[in-house]
Amino acid sequence: MRGFLLFLFCITGSGLLAQSPFTFPSLKVEYDSTLVFHHLKLIPVKRIEAANTDTVQTTGKTLRLRQGMQKGLVQIRERGNYMVDNIHVLLIENKSNADLIIKSGEIVMGGYQDRVFARDTILPPGSKPYTVPVYCIEENRWSTHEKKFTYGGTTGAGLQTIIDTVHNQTKVWDEIRTLLKQHNQTSSSSYAALLNNRKIADSTQVYIRYFLKQFRSKDSSIVGFIASSGNKILGAEILISTSLFYQALPSLLSKYCTEAVLTGTEATEDLQREIHYANELLSPERQPEFLRKKGKHFYYKGVLIQITGF
Secondary structure (H helix, E strand, O other), X not given: OHHHHHHHHHHHOOOOOOEOOOOOOOEEEOHHHOEEEOOEEEEEEEEOOOOOOHHHHOOOOEEEHHHHHHOXXXXXXXXXXXOHHHHOEEEEEEOOOOEEEEOOOEEEEEEOOOEEEOOOEEEOOOOOOEEEEEEEOEOOOOOOOOEEEEEEEEOOHHHHXXXXXXXXXXXXXXXXXXXXXXXXXXXXXXXXXXXXOHHHHHHHHHHHHHHHHHXXXXXXXXXXXXXXXXXXXXXEEEEOOHHHHHHHHHHHHHHHHHHHHHHOOOOOOOOHHHXXXXXXHHOOOOHHHHHHHHEEEEEEXXXXXXXXXX
């Protein structure tokens, strides 16, 4: 458990750790390049002052959860039979030779219940199993036998914000119940099943394909975006470099496209909310307090590589 806590510190450490600029004037919000598709608006963020990424590039190999599970390099299992303290953790073994990155909001289906990871976590390689915190996203199922876990994608931005800020299983279930009712899925308590509903899944993929094509046709200085739907800001994702941004882009788009399909309203042309949000998030003076209340940092071996705004 000690090793896990040390790695967790790398993620949740304070601004005292070395970091590259994630504020103005190193970054620029490209309002003129705003991308809109039905219920989702994404405004690209570009890096106009080169960040020193040498430290990130030399910290070692990393492995994403989806890739690790698909290749059989990551083993996930229940810690035991039904008990409250067992529901909220899973045992994970990283059999690869790389650091395993697990992001809050990532879903695994199977076990005794479907789960979602409760926080950003980095696990080192090796045969030692680590306990990792999770929330249940399938309220009414506890199987009599453990099923094999499979990767289930990511939650929408709304549920992930609850996971990252409220830290409460009941609130997670409350949000899932609301979404199930809104989409007439009351015969099931499974959030994963809701996302896999044919209509919702197909619509989400249409969104993702559109935005992937748009971003891949842009220049090479994009490192993030601000997302909104209707008159609501959904959040922001900014990474240290373009290469890391494009590696993470499919997963990031899944998070916001899912939210647009589940709860979104028609995107508007007005940008005043996004401008105010960007000025708060990216101001050198206001960013620390903003992220303390409505966002988070992601560190890898003492280097800040991503900020997320809620």
